Amino acid sequence: MKYQQVDETFKAVDAVAEEIFGGAVSAVLFDGPPLTLDDLLQQTSWVSQLAIYGSDVAAWRILQEHGLRPRLFVGHSMGEIPALVAAGAFSVEDGARIVAERLRALEEADLPAGRMAALTLDGQRTRQLLDLLDDPALVVAAENHDRQTVISGPEHSVRAALRVARELNAGGLLLASPFAFHHPALEPVRAPFAARIGGLLRQAPRTAVYSPILRRTYRADDDLATLLAEHLVRPVDFRGTVRSLYDGGVTTFVEAGGLGSLGRCVERVLADAGDLTVRSTFRLEADGRLGVEQAVTGLSGAAPDSFEQFWAAFGTRLVARVQAELAASAAALAGPAAPAPAAAAAPVPVSAAPAAPAPGGAPDREELFAELRSLYAQALEYPEEVFTEEVLLEAELGIDSVKQVELLTRVTGRYGLSPSDIRLSDHDTVGKVVDLLHARLASGDVSIAAA
Structure with a gap:
């Protein structure tokens, strides 16, 4: 690892992982070949959960080093833990401990699946x-x-x-x-989890932290252990939070960690806003730059310090870890920065006009490729040229699983096919998706599922 903030963050996370679980996250995250999403999901839960947490915190510390000073932080689901860490309420080590104890409390409760x-x-x-x-x-x-x-x-x-x-x-x-998070069935876990983390040292946040679960800002006298435990059984209102923040004057949002899933959520919630700026650290922007570069240059005015080296060193593996969060519930840290007016176009609606099947029942492969390319480009506001046969839909372009399912459903629906079972993790490029759909369209059997 060549980026100091990443090295320091995962050293702290590893110390907690070694103490509680007897292993290091870095050994899985950075040693050996890059992991696919399936590889990640086959790891034990503590590895993926702590890797996601570490990725969020490391991304924020990089932004902080380059002068980004947010007005407040927002966390989505488990992302409220790194949000509180970023605001100074907990140390990096204690944030990792909260993530670990949350998982242990859930596993030891022996709840129904x-x-x-x-x-x-x-x-x-x-x-x-x-x-x-x-x-x-x-x-x-x-x-x-x-x-x-x-x-x-x-x-x-x-x-x-x-x-x-x-x-x-x-x-x-x-x-x-x-687990089935944000569900009353997790009530038996609430008190044990709060007890496990109640003795951790906490400070009043140096920067405000807004909770989409509590629908308010954390206060200096809050019992954070009790509130974090309540998260398990209460729903997340991210849509309402984004709208409230915008109505209160926040016009710039920076997603620290993740592949742009929360950033795109913000854009969709505020599709009618004309003064919106959204940046996502690990999202590939339409101009080909990594989102973190735009964040530090466009918002703080600071020049990026070897971000290409940073990404080459560990970006692929961080992306693999973040993919688990996108698959799990998009629980990553979203930190709105100080308002900075900028124009942002609303997402372009995908045309629903039906296409006629090619002779013989299945469309020509080139025709199918062109259709997918056009659909993806319109929906994501990317140039069509970025959708090559080999481009990775999630790791390189940041197209989350839900969006992929939505687009695939539209494509198959044009040919009157009924949905059934496509493993998105096995079809992570446009070329693979086209090959699969071409074969399924020929057989008349298409089904879509998560990884």
């Missing part, structure tokens, strides 16, 4: 869907924007909700989350 799923519906329509199912075990876990709401509950109930959603022409996918 639960799942989470993301639906391409707003919160109101999702609640109507849950009312239709009349299953009290299903709850809304997070509202991210008008086209993404996360539900949580027993696996059979979540799968039933997905089936009904697809019948209603809504996209959705199971998330690779180890």
Whole structure:
């Protein structure tokens, strides 16, 4: 590792991991060949959870070193832990300890298996869907924007909700989350988790931290252990938080960590805003630059210090770790910086005009490639030229799993095919997606699923 902030952050995380779990995160994250998303998901939960936490904190410390001074921090789900660390409420080591003890408390509770799923519906329509199912075990876990709401509950109930959603022409996918977070079923974990972290040294945050779960800013006299434990059973209102912050004068948002999933959520929530600036540290921007470069040059005025070396040294492996968070619940640290007016265009709607199947039932491969390329470019506001056969959809372009499912659903829907089972992690380039769809369209059997 050639970047000091990353080295220092993961040394602190490793110390906690060695103490509690008997192993180092860095050994998995940085030694050996880069990991795929499937490789990551096969790791034990503590590795991926602490790697995500470390990536968030390291990204923030890089931004801080280059002069970025945010007005407040916002965390999404587990991301509230690195948000509090960034604000100075906890040390890096104690933040890692909170993540570790959270996981241990959940594992030791021996709860019934639960799942989470993301639906391409707003919160109101999702609640109507849950009312239709009349299953009290299903709850809304997070509202991210008008086209993404996360539900949580027993696996059979979540799968039933997905089936009904697809019948209603809504996209959705199971998330690779180890637990059904933000659900009342986790109530037995709340008190033990709070007790485990209640003795950690905490300080009053030096910078304000706004919680999308509490829907308020943390106060100096808050019992942080109790509040962090309550997060397990309370929903996340990210959509409402972003709107409230914007209405309060925040116009610039910087995502520290992640591949741009939360940044795109902000853009979708504030699609009608004309003075919005959004930067995501690990997102590839339309001009080909890494988001962190735009963040430090465009917002703080400081020149980037060897970011190309930084990315070459460990970027691929950090991205692999962050992919787990995107698959799990987008729980990464989102830190809005001081307001700075800038124009931002709303996402371009994807055309729904049907295409006619090619003779023989399946479209020509070149035709299918051109269609996917056009759809992705319109939806993400990228030049079509970036969508080559080999480009990695998530690792290089930051297209999250939910968005991939939504786009694939639209493409297959044009040919009247019913959805069924595509492993997104096995088809991480445009070329692979085209090959798979071409074969499935020929057979008339398409199904879409999460990793």
